[in-house]
Structures are given as C-alpha cells and as structure tokens.
Amino acid sequence: MQATEMTEFEEQWERWSEEAEEQVSQQFRLIDRIVERNQWKVIQAFQKHKVSDFHFAASTGYGYNDRGREVLDLVYADVFGAEAAIVRPHLVSGTHTISAALFGCLRPGDELLFVTGKPYDTLHKVIGKPGDGQGSLADWGVHTKIVPLLADGNVDWDGVAAAVTERTKVFAIQRSRGYDWRPSFTVDQIGDMVPRLKAMKPNGIVFVDNCYGEFTEYREPTEVGVDLIAGSLIKNPGGGLATSGGYIAGKSKLVELAAFRMTAPGIGGEVGAMLGTTRSIYQGLFLAPLLVGQAVKGSVFAASVFAKLGFETHPSWNGPRTDLIQAIRFTGAEPLIHFVQSIQKAAAVDAHVVPEPWDMPGYEHPVIMAAGTFIQGGSLELSADAPVREPYIAYMQGGLTYAHVKYAVKQALIEFRKRGYL
Structure with missing residues (x-):
C-alpha cells in the first residue's frame, strides 16, 4: 500500500478495533471470571499436594519413585475433578494420547461409537480398517460406528439409540468442532449427554477428546460424569511451557488401563523418567488458566472484527465459548490461504516462512498451517490451519497474549487490503 493508503488504513483499523473492544467488553469480563476461578482451582491443587521445589527434579532410566511425577498426576486429577490422572512427556501428541486411552479401554470384539459425528482427521488412521496391518483399532477387531450430527449441530439421539x-x-465425544462448521460442545451439553448414554448402556464408558477445551469454562467434562478424558500438553494445559506430552484423567481403573497401553501391561504409570520436563509441566499448568483466557479473548476480538467486515464467523463474538477455536469462512481458496499466511507473518518465530498447502500425513485434503511457535505444534500459541476445500474455512486458535492475536488480525487485514478483499 502507498503511504496515504496506509495512513487511511491505520485510521480505519483504530476505529474497527476500538468498536470491537467496546462490543466485546462484557465477554471479556466473563472470561476474566473464568480465568480467576480456574487459577484458584490450580493453586489449591498445588497446595493440597504440597508441591515443592524438589518435585521439579529430573529423573532418569526407569524413573522409579519419581515423586514429582507422582504428585503431578495427583494435581492433574484434582484440577480435572477426576479419580486419577497420568501426565507424561512421552505422549507425543493429542492423537497419541487419545489412542492410548481408546486402546486401553477397548478389546477385540468391542464397539466404539462416536456420537458427535466424524472425529478429527488424525484419528481416522487410529480407527483404521479391518486387516489394514497397521495395528489400528479395526485391525485388532474393534468395530467403530459414527453417528453424524443433525443439520443443526446437535446429537442425533435416535441415530445413537439405533x-x-x-x-x-x-461412547466417544469430540468436544471441539475439528474441521466442521458447527458449535463445539459445552461442558453443560456434555453433562446432559452422559445420563442419556448411560441409560442406553449402563456399563458403557463415556470418553471425551478434551483437546482445545481445558480451562475455557468453569468445569471440565470429568466434573459432569464423563468417565475418561484426554488432551495434549502442547495445547491448553501446558501453558505454553510444556515442551511435549499429554494427559489422561478419569476413573482410576480406566486411567490404569490407558497407562498399560502407554507403556506396557503390568508397568503402566509406575515408570517413565521425566528427563527434566517436570518443572515446565508444573509451571505451564499454573499459567494455563491465564493464557487460555488470553487466547479466548483474542478469538472473541477476531470474531467481532471479521464479522463487522462481512465475514462469517463461528462462534460469533457473543456466542458461548468452550474451546480456543475461531472459525472464519472465506469466499475461495486464495483469501483462505492468504489469511493463514498472514497469521504466520505475524509470528515472533519463523515470521519469514511462507506456509503452503500440502498433503500432510493423517489428513484427507491438502492442508495449510501457520505455526510460528516456540513449541513445535504448540496450538495454545497463535496458529491457524485450514483444509483447502470448500467451504473454505480457516481455523484460528491460540495466542499466548491477547496483544499478539490483535496484531495478527491487523496484519491479515493489511494483506486483505493489498489484495482487494476489503
């Protein structure tokens, strides 16, 4: 843009951002209250288990009698209102963590039923196909059924019953929207699902993929009757400091079964050297409520600004929030790609890198991802990704600081102005 155009844009930006922040002020106050309550909950769990400096010491080899690791599990269980938890850097991703939980619970001949529609793309290989030879659930004789959601995004209860x-x-529930233009499921909604599912199958296990949802609400799914949850430490609960890992929380027996899958039967969570990661995992958990609040504020702000400029956003700026994800719909592939590239340009790390769509393992369509992060794949940090397919929706998430998200929105609008999208 020429200097005069840039000056004009700066004036417009100031007006847009001030109007947006005034519009969302009530939502920001609600987010602050959620941050407070979750911060207090984390502190109280630390205090209850007398977390001390010696708990941060590294362990090696088998990691027997690693008291820091043992107390970390207890702290996570209390924070999530669960009977037990395992928290390990050895769980390499959310997909790995969810896989450990599902393989721990299921046996050949069992059925896995997704009640919230098709799960996130990276789980499709975990589900697999009979005889695929990859050790998938299907390869081990576990049958999976998927009940699509209704057109309004709600659970098809008749379909589930059938x-x-x-x-x-x-029964598997995905809390976040994944790559769908639908509302994510709130904790209250999940709490309403539990008794309906238990009425159909009293001994059935209700499992929730909790990725992107931790600390966005006052409660977690395990506080409303869910049997087992799983998530990634490089998303919300790692607080931007955990360099790797995942957690599984819920009923003690189910957590133990997941631990046997994570390591080996008979060993479970009794071993596993933490290799110097314990301090960052504890400190990340301490910071997580605040940083999740910063990210959610950024998403609310982005929804307000883009809606004012005529773009479809989901959730809306004043819609309920139960995860980090902000979906924005574009008119075609080019603006979608340029939006994601703009998020990369706004990063503090790798801002000079230009992401391009590619056939990423585990995904069914070319995907473009912006991730200028300190932790590789750390999606509590500001990132964005999109499958390059109709209806051309970008999914923005994270932001360790609200100011960073605001800056990224501005950079995206500068790019759009240059290319005539505004």
Whole structure:
C-alpha cells in the first residue's frame, strides 16, 4: 500500500478495533471470571499436594519413585475433578494420547461409537480398517460406528439409540468442532449427554477428546460424569511451557488401563523418567488458566472484527465459548490461504516462512498451517490451519497474549487490503 493508503488504513483499523473492544467488553469480563476461578482451582491443587521445589527434579532410566511425577498426576486429577490422572512427556501428541486411552479401554470384539459425528482427521488412521496391518483399532477387531450430527449441530439421539448394540463399549465425544462448521460442545451439553448414554448402556464408558477445551469454562467434562478424558500438553494445559506430552484423567481403573497401553501391561504409570520436563509441566499448568483466557479473548476480538467486515464467523463474538477455536469462512481458496499466511507473518518465530498447502500425513485434503511457535505444534500459541476445500474455512486458535492475536488480525487485514478483499 502507498503511504496515504496506509495512513487511511491505520485510521480505519483504530476505529474497527476500538468498536470491537467496546462490543466485546462484557465477554471479556466473563472470561476474566473464568480465568480467576480456574487459577484458584490450580493453586489449591498445588497446595493440597504440597508441591515443592524438589518435585521439579529430573529423573532418569526407569524413573522409579519419581515423586514429582507422582504428585503431578495427583494435581492433574484434582484440577480435572477426576479419580486419577497420568501426565507424561512421552505422549507425543493429542492423537497419541487419545489412542492410548481408546486402546486401553477397548478389546477385540468391542464397539466404539462416536456420537458427535466424524472425529478429527488424525484419528481416522487410529480407527483404521479391518486387516489394514497397521495395528489400528479395526485391525485388532474393534468395530467403530459414527453417528453424524443433525443439520443443526446437535446429537442425533435416535441415530445413537439405533447404533447401540451389545458390543458397544465406548461412547466417544469430540468436544471441539475439528474441521466442521458447527458449535463445539459445552461442558453443560456434555453433562446432559452422559445420563442419556448411560441409560442406553449402563456399563458403557463415556470418553471425551478434551483437546482445545481445558480451562475455557468453569468445569471440565470429568466434573459432569464423563468417565475418561484426554488432551495434549502442547495445547491448553501446558501453558505454553510444556515442551511435549499429554494427559489422561478419569476413573482410576480406566486411567490404569490407558497407562498399560502407554507403556506396557503390568508397568503402566509406575515408570517413565521425566528427563527434566517436570518443572515446565508444573509451571505451564499454573499459567494455563491465564493464557487460555488470553487466547479466548483474542478469538472473541477476531470474531467481532471479521464479522463487522462481512465475514462469517463461528462462534460469533457473543456466542458461548468452550474451546480456543475461531472459525472464519472465506469466499475461495486464495483469501483462505492468504489469511493463514498472514497469521504466520505475524509470528515472533519463523515470521519469514511462507506456509503452503500440502498433503500432510493423517489428513484427507491438502492442508495449510501457520505455526510460528516456540513449541513445535504448540496450538495454545497463535496458529491457524485450514483444509483447502470448500467451504473454505480457516481455523484460528491460540495466542499466548491477547496483544499478539490483535496484531495478527491487523496484519491479515493489511494483506486483505493489498489484495482487494476489503
């Protein structure tokens, strides 16, 4: 843009951002209250288990009697209102963590029933196909059923009831929207699902993929009757400091079964050297409520600004929030790609890198990802990704500081102005 155009844009930007912040001020106050309550909950768990400096010491080899690791599990269990938890840097991603939880609960001949529609793309290989030879659930004789959501984004309860059989063992719920233009499921909604599922199958296990949702609300799914949850430490609960890892929390027996899958039967969570990661995992958990609040504020701000400029956003700026993800719909592939590239340009790390769509393992369409992060793949940090397919929706998430998200929105609008999208 020429100097005069840039000056004009700066004036417009100031007006847009001030109007947006005034519009969302009530939402920001609500987010601050959620941050406070979750921060207090974390502190109280630390205090209850007498967390001390010696708990941060590194362990090696087998990691037997690593008291810091043992107390970390107890702290996570209390924070999530669960009977037990395992928290390990050895869980390499959310997909790995979810896989450990599902393989721990399911046995050959069992059925896994997804009640919230098709799960996130990276789980498709975990589900697999019979005889695929990759060690998937299907390869081990676990049958999976998926009940699509209704057109309004709600659970198809008639479809779920029709899908339940004697073999049904696990009901799976994905809390976040994934790559769908639908609302994510709130904790209250999940709490309403539990008794309906238990009525169909009293011994059924209700499992929730909790990725992107931690600390966005006052409660977690395990506080409303869910049997087992799983998530990634390089998302919300790692607080931007955990360099790797995942957590599984819920009923003690189910957590133990997941631990046997994570390591080996008979070993479970009794071993596992933390290799110097313990301090960052503790400190990340301490910071997580605040930083999740910063990210959610950024998403609310972005929704307000883009809606004012005529773009479709989901959730809306005043819609309920239960995860970090802000979806924005564009008119075609080019603005979608340029938006994601603008998020990369706004990063503090790798801002000079230009992401391009590519066939990423585990995904069914070319995907473009912006991730200028300190932790590789750390999506509590500001990132954005999109499958390059109709209806051309970008999914922005994270932001360790609200100011960073605001800056990124500005950079995206500068790019759009240059290319005539505004």
